[in-house]
Amino acid sequence: MVSIRLLTFTLFFTLVAFSADAAVQGYRGLFMGHSFFRPSADQLNQRSAEWGIDGHVGNTIFRGGSNGSPLKLWEDSEVLQDATDLLSGGQIELLALTYYSAENSRIEDYQQWFDLALASNPNIKFLITIPWTLGPHRITPGDLEGLRAGTLSLFDSLITPLRQRYPNNAVIFCPYGLGAYELIESFFDGELDGVEYLSAAPSSNSGDEYLFRDATGHANELVVTLNTLIWANTLYGVDPAELDPIRVSTLPEVDLNSFASGVGQIVMPYNEGLLPPEPPLLIRASFNTTRTQITLSWTGTSDNRYQIERSPDFGPGSWTLAETAEGVNGEMTWLDTVGGASMFFRIVPQASSD
Numbered sequence: 001m002v003s004i005r006l007l008t009f010t011l012f013f014t015l016v017a018f019s020a021d022a023a024v025q026g027y028r029g030l031f032m033g034h035s036f037f038r039p040s041a042d043q044l045n046q047r048s049a050e051w052g053i054d055g056h057v058g059n060t061i062f063r064g065g066s067n068g069s070p071l072k073l074w075e076d077s078e079v080l081q082d083a084t085d086l087l088s089g090g091q092i093e094l095l096a097l098t099y100y101s102a103e104n105s106r107i108e109d110y111q112q113w114f115d116l117a118l119a120s121n122p123n124i125k126f127l128i129t130i131p132w133t134l135g136p137h138r139i140t141p142g143d144l145e146g147l148r149a150g151t152l153s154l155f156d157s158l159i160t161p162l163r164q165r166y167p168n169n170a171v172i173f174c175p176y177g178l179g180a181y182e183l184i185e186s187f188f189d190g191e192l193d194g195v196e197y198l199s200a201a202p203s204s205n206s207g208d209e210y211l212f213r214d215a216t217g218h219a220n221e222l223v224v225t226l227n228t229l230i231w232a233n234t235l236y237g238v239d240p241a242e243l244d245p246i247r248v249s250t251l252p253e254v255d256l257n258s259f260a261s262g263v264g265q266i267v268m269p270y271n272e273g274l275l276p277p278e279p280p281l282l283i284r285a286s287f288n289t290t291r292t293q294i295t296l297s298w299t300g301t302s303d304n305r306y307q308i309e310r311s312p313d314f315g316p317g318s319w320t321l322a323e324t325a326e327g328v329n330g331e332m333t334w335l336d337t338v339g340g341a342s343m344f345f346r347i348v349p350q351a352s353s354d
Helices: 038-047 070-075 077-087 107-120 141-165 177-188 221-236 256-271
Strands: 005-011 015-022 028-033 057-062 094-098 125-129 171-174 197-199 210-212 284-289 293-299 305-311 320-326 329-335 343-349
Touching: 028 038, 028 077, 038 057, 038 221, 057 077, 070 077, 070 094, 070 107, 077 107, 094 107, 107 125, 107 141, 125 141, 125 221, 141 171, 141 177, 141 256, 171 221, 171 256, 177 210, 177 221, 177 256, 210 221, 221 256
Parallel strands: 028 057, 028 094, 094 125, 125 171, 197 210
Antiparallel strands: 005 015, 005 343, 284 293, 293 329, 305 320, 305 343
16 A cells, blocks of 8 residues: 655744645546446546545546447547547556457457557556446346456456566556445345345436446446545555545445455455555654745655655645655755745655665
8 A cells, every 4th residue: 555644834934734644646547448437437537636646637538338448449540549649648657448358358459558558658557447247237146256256367367468568567457346246245135225226227227226227237326436446446555444434425324445445455466566665654844934934854764755845725736846855854944935925835755766
């Protein structure tokens, strides 16, 4: 898990607020997939800042059904052009793709996209997301063990070969469909308060009393929100247990943090070493001010780099780099600070570059 402690100061030349918040640096990403994929890509855009991810940007390209698979996306000339335009700028840090079936989600289908992305983005990371099965209304309790095993088997047949072909780039395995199976099992056990039906099939209904809204298996809000939490945990190391309670308003008794934590424990070993190393915690900071200068000093837990950032309003995306420093102890002084203005500072310990 990535854990970064930020110490933030609000200055009117006197200290008026002090807080410690967690944040993870987000990626500029391209997310490409189908209708079991897009809702979580969209929700991650909407909720990333709320969950402590700073600067996540998700460009989304969507096609329904099998047309959202890697092969069909590649064969769609409009999609290929749109993706090429985004990737050729050299600013994309993450390419996220999904899975549909063995016929259109083969190793070579992903390779085409990987090679295109790497041509302009040599340090890019890849995220492969594995959804739940089509037609979940047909699932019985006896099916769940096999469905989980089938999902995880794609690690050996798909993820491992891709990692072998691209050893210099992270290929992150996100079998978020496991979350849907956990909810389905709880439903069968009568432990999903407020959910009355597995699916609205053969009709369609987006009410929260259904886990899935139709025979295809499109997710309602409970499943989508759990999926997004699993994505945030897998991609960024966000610990669901440390977040405020995540609930669907009409299903307040369903503890999605716990479901996401459980899935995260299953998925974590498959991605060991791929998340950024955990930086040292910042354990003490102090400051003093005069009318013409501000001095910040701090003590860390190891000889490492610290990034000092400032913002005029503490808003997302408003932080700019002020200074960098190395060492266990550090101090920075700014002269001729604007009198009477409010300025926020945060001291961010960075992961080691070794």
